[in-house]
Amino acid sequence: MKTTPAWIRKTAPLSAAAGLLALALSGCSPTAGAAVDPSCTPKHQFSTITKGTLTVAAYDFAPHLKLEGNQITGVEGDLLNEIAKRECLTVSVEASGGAGAAIPAVQAGRADLAASDWWRTKARAKLVALSNPVYLDQGALVSVAGYKTVAELDGKKIGSVSGNLWNDEFAQVFGDKFAVYQDPEAVFNDLAAGRIDAVIDSVGATTARFESNPIKDAKIIPLQPDPRIPVTAHPGQLNWPTKLDSPELTKAINENIEELRKDGTIAGLLKKYGMDPSAAEVGEPNML
Numbered sequence: 001m002k003t004t005p006a007w008i009r010k011t012a013p014l015s016a017a018a019g020l021l022a023l024a025l026s027g028c029s030p031t032a033g034a035a036v037d038p039s040c041t042p043k044h045q046f047s048t049i050t051k052g053t054l055t056v057a058a059y060d061f062a063p064h065l066k067l068e069g070n071q072i073t074g075v076e077g078d079l080l081n082e083i084a085k086r087e088c089l090t091v092s093v094e095a096s097g098g099a100g101a102a103i104p105a106v107q108a109g110r111a112d113l114a115a116s117d118w119w120r121t122k123a124r125a126k127l128v129a130l131s132n133p134v135y136l137d138q139g140a141l142v143s144v145a146g147y148k149t150v151a152e153l154d155g156k157k158i159g160s161v162s163g164n165l166w167n168d169e170f171a172q173v174f175g176d177k178f179a180v181y182q183d184p185e186a187v188f189n190d191l192a193a194g195r196i197d198a199v200i201d202s203v204g205a206t207t208a209r210f211e212s213n214p215i216k217d218a219k220i221i222p223l224q225p226d227p228r229i230p231v232t233a234h235p236g237q238l239n240w241p242t243k244l245d246s247p248e249l250t251k252a253i254n255e256n257i258e259e260l261r262k263d264g265t266i267a268g269l270l271k272k273y274g275m276d277p278s279a280a281e282v283g284e285p286n287m288l
Contacts, residue, residue: 057111058076060116063075064204079260103127109243113241118238120285128241130241132282133238138275153198166200169229170200203222
């Protein structure tokens with residue numbers, strides 16, 4: 001599992017120059033998808049970098065996207081495979097260079113879109129075209145007691161990881177009852193040992209962590225809005241960035257996203273991978 005907090009990685013603007021350098025130094029590592037039926041009729045007309053192929057810049061970040069041999073799975077992986085099927089495309093993954101190379105790969109025309117939990121942010125919108133929100137990367141209230149609201153944490157000891165988007169606001173409300181840890185291992189070890197009462201993290205990251213390192217009786221509850229902590233009302237909206245000059249591709253991706261939301265596919269896949277199906281209800285598009 002990645003140790004870099006998702007909240008840092010998904011909201012920080014990329015340096016185009018640094019990213020392009022990383023891209024130049026990394027070779028392409030494609031993984032091929034299944035063959036397409038020659039009688040297939042695509043739902044939309046748009047161009048891709050390689051004819052007949054949807055090239056996705058991604059890296060392993062479960063449960064959002066998993067790289068498994070020459071396949072992608074996870075919530076995003078399954079959704080992109082379904083979109084490719086509807087558009088008569090195979091999926092190829094540009095996985096070299098990790099997170100730092102994904103957005104530059106789209107900018108440079110090495111990938112059609114970026115995946116692996118990219119949020120809609122104002123800084124990112126200057127570099128790439130942002131798709132409609134796919135689902136929410138919800139914050140999580142994690143505890144053994146099963147607390148459901150921030151209000152229930154009054155007087156309790158709470159932990160979070162350095163760099164998380166909400167840390168300053170939680171610190172203002174909870175004072176010395178709120179502790180910021182340098183890494184997720186330490187904060188979850190303290191939760192398991194009973195030294196703290198709750199951890200504020202993300203649903204996706206905690207779900208993936210508990211697959212291999214569960215805490216007995218710990219529950220992951222989506223973080224509910226609290227008026228004292230405004231950021232709780234604005235979870236990150238995951239999207240698939242595309243190149244600024246590819247409006248037909250962006251439009252096709254957006255229309256597929258909305259169809260997959262309406263037919264329940266997004267909610268179903270969130271549930272399949274251990275996340276809350278309510279994250280499929282994204283509200284109005286916004287940018288952090």
